[in-house]
Amino acid sequence: MRIRFLVIASALILSSLTASAQTAGDRTLRIIVPFAPGGGVDVVARAFAQQVSRVLGQSAIVENRPGASGNIGADVVGKSAPDGLTLLFSASTFVVNPVVAAQRPPFDPIRDFSGIALVAKGPLLFITNPATGQSLQEFLANAKARPEAFNLATGGYGSAGHLGAESFKLRGGLTIPVLLYKGTAPAFTDLVGGQISGILDPLVTSLPLARSGKVRALALAGPARSPLAPEVPTFAEAGMPGFEFFTWYGLWGPGALAPAVAESLERAVARVNASTEFVKWLESQGLEPGGLTGAKFTEFSRKEQSMYADIVRQGNIQKQ
Numbered sequence: 001m002r003i004r005f006l007v008i009a010s011a012l013i014l015s016s017l018t019a020s021a022q023t024a025g026d027r028t029l030r031i032i033v034p035f036a037p038g039g040g041v042d043v044v045a046r047a048f049a050q051q052v053s054r055v056l057g058q059s060a061i062v063e064n065r066p067g068a069s070g071n072i073g074a075d076v077v078g079k080s081a082p083d084g085l086t087l088l089f090s091a092s093t094f095v096v097n098p099v100v101a102a103q104r105p106p107f108d109p110i111r112d113f114s115g116i117a118l119v120a121k122g123p124l125l126f127i128t129n130p131a132t133g134q135s136l137q138e139f140l141a142n143a144k145a146r147p148e149a150f151n152l153a154t155g156g157y158g159s160a161g162h163l164g165a166e167s168f169k170l171r172g173g174l175t176i177p178v179l180l181y182k183g184t185a186p187a188f189t190d191l192v193g194g195q196i197s198g199i200l201d202p203l204v205t206s207l208p209l210a211r212s213g214k215v216r217a218l219a220l221a222g223p224a225r226s227p228l229a230p231e232v233p234t235f236a237e238a239g240m241p242g243f244e245f246f247t248w249y250g251l252w253g254p255g256a257l258a259p260a261v262a263e264s265l266e267r268a269v270a271r272v273n274a275s276t277e278f279v280k281w282l283e284s285q286g287l288e289p290g291g292l293t294g295a296k297f298t299e300f301s302r303k304e305q306s307m308y309a310d311i312v313r314q315g316n317i318q319k320q
Contacts, residue, residue: 029053029060030086031251034073034094036066040202044249045089047281048119051272062089069097069158071105074252078107082256084265087116092160092248092308095301099309100158102319110305114257115298117269118290120282121248123222124164125206125232127215128198129191136218136238139198140172150176153196155184157320163308164200164221164245166315171243191215202247203228203286221245228286248290248304250297266293 029052033045046062053060065073070093080086088094095109107113126136132150133139143150152169154162157180165178179196181187184205190196192214199206200221207229210217219238220226235243251269253262272278273289282288292300311317 027058027085029056029058029084031060031062031089032073032077032086033062033064033089034066034070035064035090037064040205040247041089041091041249044120044285044287047278048089048249048251048272051275051278052268055268055271055275068105069101070094071097074109074113075106077252078112078254080254082254082258082261084253084257084261086254087265088113088252089119090250090252092246092304093156093158094250094252095305096158096163096308099305099312100163100317100319109252110298110301112255114253114255114262115295115301116251116253116257116262116265116293117273118292118297118300119249119251119269119273120287120290121246122202122204122282122285122287123220123226124161124200124245124247125203125210125217125229125286126168126198126200126219126221126235127191127206127210127217129194129196130216131194132197133218134216136233136235136240139218140174143172143174143176143197147175150174150197152176152178153181153187153191153199154178155181155187155199155201160245160247161200161202163311166317167245167311168200168243170311170314171240188215200245207286226286227283250290250301262294269293 031045031049033042035041049060049062065076070090074088074094077086077088098104128139133142152165154165156162184201187196187199188209191199203226209215217229217232219235220232221235221244223244225234270293279289
């Protein structure tokens, strides 16, 4: 009887431990990045995942689901269980896609998803080939005088850099083309070689090239100068007031996310954004904490989408 009791007890303990392990495993937070590993969104997502795992006290893994301009990964999250364990980490392109794509995604990024938080944002830097001019005003004057000899580039259709370049054209009264490249690396190569006149790109990737002396940093599209490049004036200081353009990263959940779950995640992101370690890491990337959660983040997304739609319409941009 004693042996039988021990066997039954052992089985019950083993069953309990197995159930606990399964529960712990089921609580792993999946952060879907709808782009390939190594890109800007992926790098920020992984830094965020490490911090949010510490804050929540549970595992957080980044899962890359690239394809269809980010729509494949987003669709995975949109169709996932609304338990807060499968989230989308993406950039401004998520809310831009519906207004720039020839074929709209099978969902509405604002209506069909729960906006959790703006995690980080950072201004774009305008870098140019040195032959185009020594200041922003000189670049504009030369581009207006010889538009056939000038152009701008972007490393991604619908990206912040793309819409920033189109907006810059409109604000500057330019008629030069914006050339689409498959990534910023080949665009940078042609910028150095003189085939490209200028490009708007995040600080973390564009500033090292400017520091090399191969290109010139003319203006920062933010409200104030960056500690990473205090010598570079803002667009306002360079003679184009009001021109601000950011790359930004956000966190979304499925549309049916329970309010209590959403609020818990919002608090977790707020704690991450208050972390000295994470803030310092963001600053090293030319970024800053987002500071918006829930309804405020959703409203921010809606305004961004409206702004991008205006640029597409005013610039008569061909949808792709």
